[in-house]
Amino acid sequence: MLNLTRRHLMALASAALVSGAVMGTAQAQETIKVGVLHSLSGTMAISETTLKDVMLMLIEEQNKKGGLLGKKLEAVVVDPASNWPLFAEKARELISQNKVSAVFGCWTSVSRKSVLPVFKELNSVLFYPVQYEGEESERNVFYTGAAPNQQAIPAVDYLAKEEKVERWVLAGTDYVYPRTTNKILEAYLKSKGVKSEDIMINYTPFGHSDWQTIVADIKKFGASGKKTAVVSTINGDANVPFYKELANQGVKATDIPVVAFSVGEEELAGIDTKPLVGHLAAWNYFQSVETPENKAFIEKWKTFTKNPKRVTNDPMEAHVIGFNMWVKAVEKAGSTDPDKVIDAIVGVEVPNLTGGTSKMLANHHITKPVLIGEIKDDGQFETVSQTDALVPGDAWSKYLDGSKDLIADWKDLKCGNYNTVTKKCGA
Amino acid sequence: MARLRSILQAFVLLTGMVSAATAGPYEDALPKFAADSYSDTEAAIGAVAGSGHPLALKLVETLRDGRLMIAGSQVYIRDADGKSVDAATGQAAEPAAGAKAVRLNNRVRRAIEAALGGMTLLSPDAGTRLDAARAVFRSRDAAALPTLEQAIAKESDGNLKGALESARAAILLNKADAPAPEKLAAIETLRARGDQDALALLSNLPAGTPTEVTEAAAKAAEGIRSRLALWNAVQNVWYGVSLGSVLLLAAIGLSITFGTMGVINMAHGEMVMIGAYTTFIVQELIRTQAPYLFGASLFIALPLAFLVAGLIGILIERTVIRFLYGRPLETLLATWGISLILQQGVRTIFGPTNREVGTPAWMSGALEIGGLSLTYNRVAIVIFAFSVFAILLLVLRYTSLGLFVRAVTQNRRMAGSMGIRTSRIDALAFGLGSGVAGIAGVALSQIDNVSPNLGQGYIIDSFMVVVFGGVGNLWGTLVGAMTLGIANKLLEPYAGAVLGKIVLLIAIILFIQRRPRGLFALKGRAVEA
Numbered sequence: 001m002l003n004l005t006r007r008h009l010m011a012l013a014s015a016a017l018v019s020g021a022v023m024g025t026a027q028a029q030e031t032i033k034v035g036v037l038h039s040l041s042g043t044m045a046i047s048e049t050t051l052k053d054v055m056l057m058l059i060e061e062q063n064k065k066g067g068l069l070g071k072k073l074e075a076v077v078v079d080p081a082s083n084w085p086l087f088a089e090k091a092r093e094l095i096s097q098n099k100v101s102a103v104f105g106c107w108t109s110v111s112r113k114s115v116l117p118v119f120k121e122l123n124s125v126l127f128y129p130v131q132y133e134g135e136e137s138e139r140n141v142f143y144t145g146a147a148p149n150q151q152a153i154p155a156v157d158y159l160a161k162e163e164k165v166e167r168w169v170l171a172g173t174d175y176v177y178p179r180t181t182n183k184i185l186e187a188y189l190k191s192k193g194v195k196s197e198d199i200m201i202n203y204t205p206f207g208h209s210d211w212q213t214i215v216a217d218i219k220k221f222g223a224s225g226k227k228t229a230v231v232s233t234i235n236g237d238a239n240v241p242f243y244k245e246l247a248n249q250g251v252k253a254t255d256i257p258v259v260a261f262s263v264g265e266e267e268l269a270g271i272d273t274k275p276l277v278g279h280l281a282a283w284n285y286f287q288s289v290e291t292p293e294n295k296a297f298i299e300k301w302k303t304f305t306k307n308p309k310r311v312t313n314d315p316m317e318a319h320v321i322g323f324n325m326w327v328k329a330v331e332k333a334g335s336t337d338p339d340k341v342i343d344a345i346v347g348v349e350v351p352n353l354t355g356g357t358s359k360m361l362a363n364h365h366i367t368k369p370v371l372i373g374e375i376k377d378d379g380q381f382e383t384v385s386q387t388d389a390l391v392p393g394d395a396w397s398k399y400l401d402g403s404k405d406l407i408a409d410w411k412d413l414k415c416g417n418y419n420t421v422t423k424k425c426g427a
Numbered sequence: 428m429a430r431l432r433s434i435l436q437a438f439v440l441l442t443g444m445v446s447a448a449t450a451g452p453y454e455d456a457l458p459k460f461a462a463d464s465y466s467d468t469e470a471a472i473g474a475v476a477g478s479g480h481p482l483a484l485k486l487v488e489t490l491r492d493g494r495l496m497i498a499g500s501q502v503y504i505r506d507a508d509g510k511s512v513d514a515a516t517g518q519a520a521e522p523a524a525g526a527k528a529v530r531l532n533n534r535v536r537r538a539i540e541a542a543l544g545g546m547t548l549l550s551p552d553a554g555t556r557l558d559a560a561r562a563v564f565r566s567r568d569a570a571a572l573p574t575l576e577q578a579i580a581k582e583s584d585g586n587l588k589g590a591l592e593s594a595r596a597a598i599l600l601n602k603a604d605a606p607a608p609e610k611l612a613a614i615e616t617l618r619a620r621g622d623q624d625a626l627a628l629l630s631n632l633p634a635g636t637p638t639e640v641t642e643a644a645a646k647a648a649e650g651i652r653s654r655l656a657l658w659n660a661v662q663n664v665w666y667g668v669s670l671g672s673v674l675l676l677a678a679i680g681l682s683i684t685f686g687t688m689g690v691i692n693m694a695h696g697e698m699v700m701i702g703a704y705t706t707f708i709v710q711e712l713i714r715t716q717a718p719y720l721f722g723a724s725l726f727i728a729l730p731l732a733f734l735v736a737g738l739i740g741i742l743i744e745r746t747v748i749r750f751l752y753g754r755p756l757e758t759l760l761a762t763w764g765i766s767l768i769l770q771q772g773v774r775t776i777f778g779p780t781n782r783e784v785g786t787p788a789w790m791s792g793a794l795e796i797g798g799l800s801l802t803y804n805r806v807a808i809v810i811f812a813f814s815v816f817a818i819l820l821l822v823l824r825y826t827s828l829g830l831f832v833r834a835v836t837q838n839r840r841m842a843g844s845m846g847i848r849t850s851r852i853d854a855l856a857f858g859l860g861s862g863v864a865g866i867a868g869v870a871l872s873q874i875d876n877v878s879p880n881l882g883q884g885y886i887i888d889s890f891m892v893v894v895f896g897g898v899g900n901l902w903g904t905l906v907g908a909m910t911l912g913i914a915n916k917l918l919e920p921y922a923g924a925v926l927g928k929i930v931l932l933i934a935i936i937l938f939i940q941r942r943p944r945g946l947f948a949l950k951g952r953a954v955e956a
Contacts, residue, residue, distance in 0.1 A: 041771055043880055045779040174925050204924040207884050209875050212666040213919045223623040225631030240781060240876040248802040250793055254537045270781020270876060278533045374532055384532045
């Protein structure tokens with residue numbers, strides 16, 4: 001107990017030291033500052049701490065290569081503590097007090113929505129690395145994670161084609177990402193001729209831990225004779241009890257496969273995956289992808305964290321791509337000024353870790369390959385399907401009534417929601 | 428032409444081997460595995476299964492276990508010890524360097540299951556035969572019918588015979604040329620089976636089934652549906668009991684610290700978390716030091732979790748809470764601070780990610796009784812929760828510590844003047860409550876995340892149970908936990924998980940308005956204390 005407190009205090013003290021060093025004006029002229037806005041405590045720490053570590057690694061590596069524009073990069077790490085309003089406060093602190101040139105951060109959509117006004121008001125740039133629900137394109141934000149058409153729709157297509165699925169359970173946590181994704185998926189499935197009675201939608205609260213009824217319902221829904229699959233947008237802590245209950249009630253991937261959009265290598269690290277073999281996940285990157293780029297990245301990551309068991313995942317790759325794009329854009333613009341970077345970054349291409357070259361599009365989304373993987377018994381994924389070409393991210397879904405006429409173009413139209421029918425910006 | 432070429436290819440490959448096997452469907456299929464494309468593998472499995480080749484069964488089993496190796500166009504069967512034989516000849520042979528295992532996906536796994544089902548129906552091992560019967564029931568592969576008939580004729584075990592017969596029924600119903608009387612008999616078999624799978628079969632007859640058969644099937648399906656509805660209600664109550672026992676486990680320690688001592692302990696959830704992490708450490712040690720003890724890991728973790736959480740509890744009581752008795756608001760804030768410190772401490776030591784706590788084999792799987800499906804881990808938790816409750820009740824009633832705790836609860840000053848060291852009893856009671864929370868953590872590690880946030884999810888529910896049940900009464904905690912659990916699970920199918928929880932919260936608020944002291948209110952002097 002005493003020991004814990006001491007460790008805790010030491011962590012606090014070192015954090016204070018870091019921010020103290022940041023405040024020092026002497027260094028301010030010599031370095032380019034990069035803000036890292038990820039929760040290091042609270043519920044989201046489980047996912048976001050890793051992203052903070054990746055950013056530190058990338059910055060260290062860039063400094064070894066000689067920094068940027070002849071200056072060293074310096075990471076400014078803050079902890080918004082999984083508290084959405086605090087995200088906005090910390091973002092303001094990073095931009096106005098610490099004068100960072102760019103911020104890499106956020107995980108949940110609600111945290112992104114909470115910092116948006118700050119980035120617009122203070123005109124800075126945010127790189128957002130997580131797959132999200134789309135229906136957004138902002139001048140100051142670069143979305144390096146997947147839009148629904150780069151994850152959800154290809155996954156459903158795979159199941160319909162390869163597994164001949166005809167009945168769908170859309171299960172998600174009750175917040176904006178699953179709700180919007182499921183709305184898009186429902187519209188998409190119906191456009192493909194799936195009847196309403198063959199779609200079951202279910203929402204659960206954050207951190208839901210008792211899945212008995214829902215798993216039993218899924219089993220019942222799946223026993224109609226038609227091939228059934230579960231599309232899971234269940235997020236965070238709730239996944240472990242969900243998969244444990246699936247295993248216990250004997251729902252096997254060969255009977256009712258579950259395809260998840262928020263379960264990666266990190267989440268599986270806490271579960272015994274043997275009963276889950278064959279359940280699927282759709283991402284744009286898997287640790288198991290065999291490319292020289294990925295091998296080198298995993299090696300560096302393990303050395304950096306001094307832990308040979310550390311896994312890599314999709315949002316980490318998104319940060320790698322996003323950071324490299326920002327570096328390239330700054331070099332191209334010859335300045336870290338946000339306006340110049342925003343103009344320079346569209347069209348920038350950097351290699352991703354799956355062997356392709358991702359490009360920043362005019363709608364501030366990027367091109368990515370879509371990979372479908374099956375869980376293996378060692379907690380890694382076996383890629384069972386990969387798109388031939390990279391898929392460009394759509395900011396606005398083609399399948400929703402309110403958004404199918406909208407496009408985002410920050411290069412020529414300078415608009416995030418241009419209506420192609422009324423020819424007006426602002427929907 | 429392609430066939431000829433592959434035969435030729437197989438033949439060329441075999442030259443140089445001592446025994447030149449005659450080419451057949453088995454040999455034809457082998458090169459398809461080497462292609463390592465899912466559809467080729469699937470086709471090859473079908474061909475191998477139907478070939479009757481002596482190596483066929485072994486090959487498919489090896490494939491299932493991910494040990495079928497390919498090097499170039501050569502296929503090798505590798506056994507669990509790492510020794511390999513050439514799949515074509517059965518001769519011992521080591522694959523060349525760079526050999527890799529044939530990849531599997533769900534489609535291939537399904538094909539393997541179906542193929543193994545057909546091939547192992549006559550296996551001497553009863554367990555294998557049961558698996559085979561189930562696999563054939565799912566695959567409905569008409570090719571397995573002759574073997575199935577043979578197996579049914581030979582089978583003496585009633586349970587197994589039932590499984591085989593329902594597999595036959597499933598095939599017959601989906602076989603277009605089966606005569607109507609046979610189909611009617613099949614419907615009868617499925618009606619007697621009467622579960623969800625039978626219902627699915629009966630309500631999805633293929634087109635072109637004679638009218639008399641569809642009518643009989645509809646009637647049988649109706650019967651099964653009403654039977655299942657009844658079982659469903661029972662199942663929901665069981666889910667309620669199992670959720671209730673989780674709540675009971677989480678709340679019972681709190682019922683001592685909050686209920687009898689009046690301390691609002693916001694760090695109670697963290698005691699649960701510490702118990703879960705103790706389980707994790709115990710399992711890690713067992714994994715590296717003594718793997719054979721893994722089945723008993725939870726029993727080893729129980730006393731340790733009790734001790735660790737109990738000692739931390741006593742420490743908290745001695746260093747913080749003891750100075751705050753009688754000041755509930757300060758206690759609340761202080762213990763909340765402690766809970767954050769403990770969380771961050773665990774996060775610093777063990778990292779923010781989930782830790783894997785394994786489930787011993789005896790706690791995996793489910794028990795089927797009629798239409799009920801009871802998962803073993805839930806059964807274990809229900810039994811465990813009630814045992815903890817009973818033991819705690821006995822401790823409070825029949826031990827001197829229990830007597831002292833009750834005395835201090837009922838009238839602190841009187842107890843003090845009778846010579847009881849009240850402050851020592853406070854520390855011990857707090858330690859007892861925390862220790863019980865610790866052993867709850869051992870159980871919860873089986874169904875929930877072992878992460879620094881584990882405790883947070885339970886703290887609100889625990890307070891709800893204790894307040895609803897009546898402060899200071901263990902029976903109240905039991906009844907409160909079960910009521911909330913069952914009510915939650917009965918509401919969930921109709922209202923959904925989110926709305927169900929809201930409805931329940933409103934109901935509790937209304938209830939507390941009417942009866943502020945909960946279900947089982949303490950009467951007499953203790954109320955004023």
